[in-house]
Amino acid sequence: MIPGMDLETPEEYYARVAAATDAEGRLTVAVEEMPGWDIYPYEVDSLRIKPLRPLDDAEPPRRGEVPEECWCTDPDAQPPVGGVAWRNERWRLALASESKVPVSLFLEPLVHCDLATVPDGLAGEMGRLVVAIAAAVEELPSVGRTQLYRFGDGGAHLHLFFLGRPRRVLQFRGSPLLDWEENLPALPVEVHRANAAYVGRRLVEAFGGEGPDWF
Ligand SMILES: [Zn+2]
Incomplete structure (x- = not known):
């Protein structure tokens, strides 16, 4: 990170998205964007966006996050x-x-x-x-x-x-x-x-x- 730069936090980003949801926490399907394109696989009329979940506390660990437990310790074995x-x-x-x-x-x-x-x-x-x-x-x-x-x-x-x-x-x-x-x-x-x-x-x-x- 470059010190001294005032960049948006996760909470600030999330708050703006949450503010755009309805009473059930759902965003509106953006029919003018990809969901409305003719190459989109689903028909817009049948679409409903899942309610927005709360902001998580942290990013979860991924597979192989600890190098010693990753497949690359022995590529041929896996x-x-x-x-x-x-x-x-x-x-x-x-x-x-x-x-x-x-x-x-x-x-x-x-x-x-x-x-x-x-x-x-x-x-x-x-x-x-x-x-x-x-x-x-x-x-x-x-x-x-x-x-x-x-x-x-x-x-x-x-x-x-x-x-x-x-x-x-x-x-x-x-x-x-x-x-x-x-x-x-x-x-x-x-x-x-x-x-x-x-x-x-x-x-x-x-x-x-x-x-x-x-x-
Ligand atoms: Zn690895």
Whole structure:
């Protein structure tokens, strides 16, 4: 923190949001914003926002918050359920255990850090990997665009999600993809692995390392 700057507190932020709720503590559905877009999966007339909960006392600990208890203490002992499409000595690109879009991958460093604490020596490589993964995903015939996410609210160890937005399914564009995705049928494992293997092999071409671990 930079000392001496008068920045808004959590209480001040929350109070302003709470002041916008109705007698039941509910916000109004913003029909002029995303809920009203034609790419939003739910019909506005059926929507009601859950009552706003009280401000929590603190941020809860996440999985792997204590480095000694994180999977990265022994990466090979806790491999990703879906498999690894590519890895080198510092990173691995894993498959989500189940995908509903053409490809769902997550990139994670093998050393313990979060997005705000990536060591200088890894940050540049992360940038090049993000570019290369995005490009490879967008080469897949069934993908129209790469979507990139980092939430970080569940796990303390950095993981960047790459989702392939289905090509020509224009209703799935933009951030509503995550809501659509929850409701889609699962992709067959062999289709997911074939798409992920393509991305992994592209990374081997560009960076060396090891390709898919399921062959
Ligand atoms: Zn870790």
